[in-house]
Amino acid sequence: MPPAAPTTGRRSGGARKAPAGNVRSWDEPALAPVVLVRGPEDLLRERAVEGVLRLARERDPETEKVELEGATYGAGMLQVAASPSLFGEAKLVVVAGAEAGTDELYADLLDYVGAPDPETTVVVVHASGQRGKKMLDTVVGSGAPVLQCDPIARDAEKADFVVRELRAARRRAEPEAVRALVDALGADLRELAAAVAQLVSDTTGIITAPLVDRYYGGRVEATGFKVADAAVAGDAGTAVALLRHALATGADPVPLVAALAMRLRTLAKVAAIRGGGVTARELGLQDWQVRNAQRDLQRWTPEGLAAAITAVAQADADVKGAGRDPVFAVERAVLTIARARRR
Amino acid sequence: MSVWDDVVGQEQAVAVLRRAATEPAAMTHAWLITGPPGSGRSVAARAFAAALQCTGSDGEDGGCGRCHQCTTTMAGTHPDVTVVATDKVVIAIDEVRDLIGTAARTPSLGRRRVIVVEDADRMAERTTNVLLKAIEEPPAHTVWVLCAPSVQDVLPTIRSRCRGVVLRVPPPEAVAELVVRRDGVDPDTALSAARAAQSHVGLARRLARDPGARERRARVLDVARRIRGVGDAVLAANELVEVAKAEAKAATEERDAQERAELMRALGVGEGETLPPRLRSQLKQLEDDQKRRATRHQRDVLDRAMVDLLSLYRDVLVVQLGAEVELVNAAEAGLVRTLAADSTPEQTIRRMDAIGTARERLEGNVAPLLALEAMAIALRPQG
Numbered sequence: 063m064p065p066a067a068p069t070t071g072r073r074s075g076g077a078r079k080a081p082a083g084n085v086r087s088w089d090e091p092a093l094a095p096v097v098l099v100r101g102p103e104d105l106l107r108e109r110a111v112e113g114v115l116r117l118a119r120e121r122d123p124e125t126e127k128v129e130l131e132g133a134t135y136g137a138g139m140l141q142v143a144a145s146p147s148l149f150g151e152a153k154l155v156v157v158a159g160a161e162a163g164t165d166e167l168y169a170d171l172l173d174y175v176g177a178p179d180p181e182t183t184v185v186v187v188h189a190s191g192q193r194g195k196k197m198l199d200t201v202v203g204s205g206a207p208v209l210q211c212d213p214i215a216r217d218a219e220k221a222d223f224v225v226r227e228l229r230a231a232r233r234r235a236e237p238e239a240v241r242a243l244v245d246a247l248g249a250d251l252r253e254l255a256a257a258v259a260q261l262v263s264d265t266t267g268i269i270t271a272p273l274v275d276r277y278y279g280g281r282v283e284a285t286g287f288k289v290a291d292a293a294v295a296g297d298a299g300t301a302v303a304l305l306r307h308a309l310a311t312g313a314d315p316v317p318l319v320a321a322l323a324m325r326l327r328t329l330a331k332v333a334a335i336r337g338g339g340v341t342a343r344e345l346g347l348q349d350w351q352v353r354n355a356q357r358d359l360q361r362w363t364p365e366g367l368a369a370a371i372t373a374v375a376q377a378d379a380d381v382k383g384a385g386r387d388p389v390f391a392v393e394r395a396v397l398t399i400a401r402a403r404r405r
Numbered sequence: 406m407s408v409w410d411d412v413v414g415q416e417q418a419v420a421v422l423r424r425a426a427t428e429p430a431a432m433t434h435a436w437l438i439t440g441p442p443g444s445g446r447s448v449a450a451r452a453f454a455a456a457l458q459c460t461g462s463d464g465e466d467g468g469c470g471r472c473h474q475c476t477t478t479m480a481g482t483h484p485d486v487t488v489v490a491t492d493k494v495v496i497a498i499d500e501v502r503d504l505i506g507t508a509a510r511t512p513s514l515g516r517r518r519v520i521v522v523e524d525a526d527r528m529a530e531r532t533t534n535v536l537l538k539a540i541e542e543p544p545a546h547t548v549w550v551l552c553a554p555s556v557q558d559v560l561p562t563i564r565s566r567c568r569g570v571v572l573r574v575p576p577p578e579a580v581a582e583l584v585v586r587r588d589g590v591d592p593d594t595a596l597s598a599a600r601a602a603q604s605h606v607g608l609a610r611r612l613a614r615d616p617g618a619r620e621r622r623a624r625v626l627d628v629a630r631r632i633r634g635v636g637d638a639v640l641a642a643n644e645l646v647e648v649a650k651a652e653a654k655a656a657t658e659e660r661d662a663q664e665r666a667e668l669m670r671a672l673g674v675g676e677g678e679t680l681p682p683r684l685r686s687q688l689k690q691l692e693d694d695q696k697r698r699a700t701r702h703q704r705d706v707l708d709r710a711m712v713d714l715l716s717l718y719r720d721v722l723v724v725q726l727g728a729e730v731e732l733v734n735a736a737e738a739g740l741v742r743t744l745a746a747d748s749t750p751e752q753t754i755r756r757m758d759a760i761g762t763a764r765e766r767l768e769g770n771v772a773p774l775l776a777l778e779a780m781a782i783a784l785r786p787q788g
Contacts, residue, residue: 323775327639330778334636345640364635368782371639375779378771 085208089226092207093117095178098198100188101211105252107187110209111156114185124151132163140170144182153182160188160197168197175204214251220244223251224258228269231262235269242271246278284308286321289396294325294358298400305396315381315388322395323374329355330367366402373398408452408459408468408475412445413583413606414575421570422449426456427467433568435540435549437525439556440572443605446552447490449572450521453550454478454486458515474515485512490523493697494704498532505539508547518547525551526558533560540566574604584613600733603716608709621648625710626717626737629744629784638781645710645781646774653702661695707773711764711780717741718757725750747786759783 086092088099088106091113099110118125128143135157143155160167171186175197178184188198202208214220221240228235235243247253257278261269264277284307292301308318331345332355342352373395380391409419418438425431436453440446455478456468469475477483487507489500504520512518525533540549540563549567553559556569580599583606585592590613601622602608611618628641668691672684680688716733717740723730724745734741745753763780767773 320772320775323772323778327774327778330636330639332636333634334640337634337636340640367635368638368785371635371775371782372779375766375771375775378775379766379769382770384766384769 084205085202085210088209088211089113091117091209093121093183094207095180095183096175096201096204096206097183097185098188098201098206098208099185099211100190100198100208101213102190103211103213103251104189105255106211106214107189110211111185111187113209114183115154118152118154118183122152126151126153128153128155130155130157132157132159132161132167135164135167135170137166137170140167140174140184144174144179144184146179146181155182155184157184157186160186161191161193163194168194171197172200175200175206217244217248220248220251220254224254227255227258228262231258233262233269236271238271239269239274242274243278246274284311284313286313286318287325289318290321290325293322293396293399294329294403296361296400296403298397301396301400302393305393309389309392315392316378318392319374319378319381319395322392322399323371323378326367326371326374326399329359329362330371332356333359333362333364333367361404362402363404366404370399370402373402407465407470408455408479410470411583411587412449412452414579414604415440415445415449415572418449418570418572422453423456423467426453426459434543434547435567436551437556437559437564437567437569438550438552438572439554439558439569441574441605442554443602443607443609444572444574445606446554446572447521447523448606449570450523450550450552451479451488454483454488454519454521454548457517457519457548458483458486483515485515485517486519486521488521488523491527492701493694494527494701496522496524496528496532498529498535501528501532501535505535508539508543508549511544512546516546518544519550520547521550521552523552525563526553530560533563537562537566575606577604580604580606580609584610588614590614597736600731600735601713601716603712603733621652622713623737624648625713626734626740628781629714629717630740632781632785634785635782638785639778642774642777642781645707645777649703649706649710649773652706653699656702657695657699664691664695703773704767707767707777708764711760711767714784715757715760717744718753718760721745721748722750722753722757725753752787756784 084092088101088103088110091097091110093114097114099107099114101107115125115127126147130139130143140155140157144153147153157163157167157171160171171194174184186197186201188194214223221244224235224240224243243254243257247257261273261277265273284304286308289301289304289308292304305318309315328347328351331347332342332352334340335342335345335347335352336356336359342349347355377391377395379385381388385391409423412419421431422436425433438446438450438453440449452468455470455475458474458478459466459468460472460474461467462469462472470479474483478486481488487504489496489504491497491500504522508518508520510518522528528536543549551559551563551567556564577596577599580602581592581595584590584595584599588610590598595609595613598613598619599609602612612622625645628645632638632641665688668688669680672680672687674680674684717737720732720734720737720741721744723732724741725748732738732741748756759780760783763776766776766779
């Protein structure tokens, strides 16, 4: 999911309603009477708010930050927080948790957007969901900057994030080091950011792969899919190690078995495509899935595939109550799959 | 005409129940009617309930089928006859708790209060325990009638509190006769449907009346022909699950929409209006119930498909062993003979085992697709 197109930063004027609004990426903060920060990624929302605060402090170092919480908001609180104080310093009001706000909050915000105080910056933080939609539409429609915080899902985007973090700290890293970091901590963006900060503060010079390995080696992001990949590749040792990692970090056996089943299903379907009669499109398979499966299939016999699928079905029954130990059942299935592959 | 007419091929059981309804000395307060699916457990239970309420006419009693009590019971509108069935996976504990209150009430119109639990096997252990006391010592006028596929399907504690009546598998000829009488189907179709349904009355009627059902069954059996390798097996399993899903959806969709409309009306929400947030939980509950119903329906459809396949391999085994019994799938004799020639009896038995295992796994909540894949793989030709 790429961040929304970078904009020129021009306000489209209050009179004309721009349907798309003034949407920018989270790392391009802007200062305006009302700023909306929206998107499901926690860390990015925090960064966006910090960015706005930084701009405000650049303009006026005395800027006072006031935080309001959406869920406990009472009528009039925004007005109180946003009005100029006795000493006339600028104010930045952060309305956090607007996705779970009270009805009073939305009513007050609607009023405020119509006539904002030009000296004050109000930052509305809305994670996701439909609540307060009218208020959101009005804020977007007023041309206020919208800092979009979309989740970072793909590995390439995560690597990009790491590089940007490093650049902000005026540091550089080898591409392998970045990849190793993403592999180790990619599941949680916050952890990834914390790891970068740790490396930046503890080390000097270019961050290298051995350095990352020293800090975060042995930590693996183990998902069901990675377990399945290793098992299908016939790498029993890695598969079991990954499986134990996954189980130790709280993965449930049931989805693990489902991931194994899905991987083998794709193999069997691609085998059927090779046999003729059906096309990948009919089976709803992507090109890359077919390519990967074809590569794997070179080392698989129909008999092996049959044994593997049968073992996974047994494991599913076992983890759902037919067996005594769910963990053992999955492990046995993983070993059977790895062994069923032709040497 | 009598209420017992539709209980086919169960002369012995009918005699027992009938005597209980007419002679006070032969009566007891709790009954457990067991028999294989389709043998007419729920029909027998309903007929028994009618016979218990029957006031008699033309000198006939014990279920004359003409008096007011009989007709209302059979139509399901008798105020003193409560029938509990479920179209979800299990009967909820709250439903059963309500029953206990009902059981304590005096009958309003009839002679007795009759409570029929059609799916006594679809109760969790905890739910059944709620019933124990009520079944052991009900008020003098209350009669419990529980139905289950076999005695082992209910807890021993329930079993020991009930008098058992066992239904047998009715002969196909008797089922065919019922289908001809009730639905006016020609006798040949009726008999082949009764055989294919393995004397399951409801299924036989469906197969006899609905050409679509016959075609679906033929398609399921064709799976046995089509599976040539592991790839085909996985595709065939996928198809079976998709067909079951589609069938479950078709069967429940209309009812779902209707129930939803009724709920909206009951909540006072007009057409096209949005539901206020406070009422959303009600709709959510209905949708959850509907989803559970669809799940059970899908499972039932898959289970039936597996029973059909099982009957096919049973026929294969019959041919391979040269047994002198009639084929269940006489219409598919060609396929049966091909399969019989291509495999050994040992392989056939292994395949039947695989189908049985898949049925058990489905019961045990294994992902349907995965269970069927493993089954289909076992059905592929092996050297």
